[in-house]
Amino acid sequence: MLVKTLKNWLNHFPYIKQVLKSIKRNLLKIASIFRPELTPITSGTFDLDELVTLLGNDDPVILEVGANDGSHTALFLELFPRAKIYAFEPDPRACEKFQQRLGTDPRVVLEKIAISAIDGEIDFFMSDSRPSEHIPAHWDMSSSIRKPKKHLEVFPWCTFEQTIKVPTHRLDTWLQRAGIQHIDFIWADVQGAEIDLIQGGKTALAHTRYFYTEYANEELYEGQVCLRDMLRLLPNFQLIYRFSGDVLLKNKCLK
Helix, strand or coil, X not given: CHHHHHHHHHCCCHHHHHHHHHHHHHHHHHHHHHCHHHCCCCCCCCCCCHHXXXXXXXXXXXXEECCCCCHHHHHHHHHCCCCEEEEECCCHHHXXXXXXXXXXXXXXEEXXXXXXXXXXXXXXXXXXXXXXXXXXXXXXXXXXXXXXXXXXXXXXXXEEEEEEEEEEEEHHHHHHHHCCCCXXXXXXXXXXXXXXXXXXXXHHHHCEEEEEEECCCCCCECCCCCHHHHHHXXXXXXXXXXXXXXXXXXXXXXX
């Protein structure tokens, strides 16, 4: 009741209301220096065109972990016609669409594996969807090596009725085999498996300039870490942008 009365009172004094909002924003900025996960959320989504300025070269090495049907891969190629892109996707349904979209483009290498914290095989929980006029059929964009948890409640239309075994590598294992020394940008869409990528890719991340990844502050998938814990695993990265479900991080040790 008191809070409601105060809000009504502030509506009569717009200047004071604006000052209080400004103070709140400044306090959040100060707090975010010590607690990056408190960085104010930027509305909208990341403008990929900004990558051109950030990376500063026309032939970047890009890793796309969780490439799905290659739609983002195609966008990266539009921005950087001389790029070399390594795309990782374990879902056979998505891989088929990826190859239909990009064919045998020599600038792209499709690795049909999952990236995790182990080398070998791993369970892969394949997403699908219940028939609906509002939901796309055969939804394959929520599949994960992590078993769904609250995702089943938050998105009840998304089902996970099939589990398959897929080959998997740590990112560091793959990096060593590929002989790559430098990564300009990692785009990660791994559906709750961010900790697996990080734990299995410490060397790769140390050689990565920019890292863009999803996050969630609730356990949509079993064992999914929140943004605060994820940032603690990445002490050499600075948070540049925070969106409602994604963050852009910059390696403070690299130019």
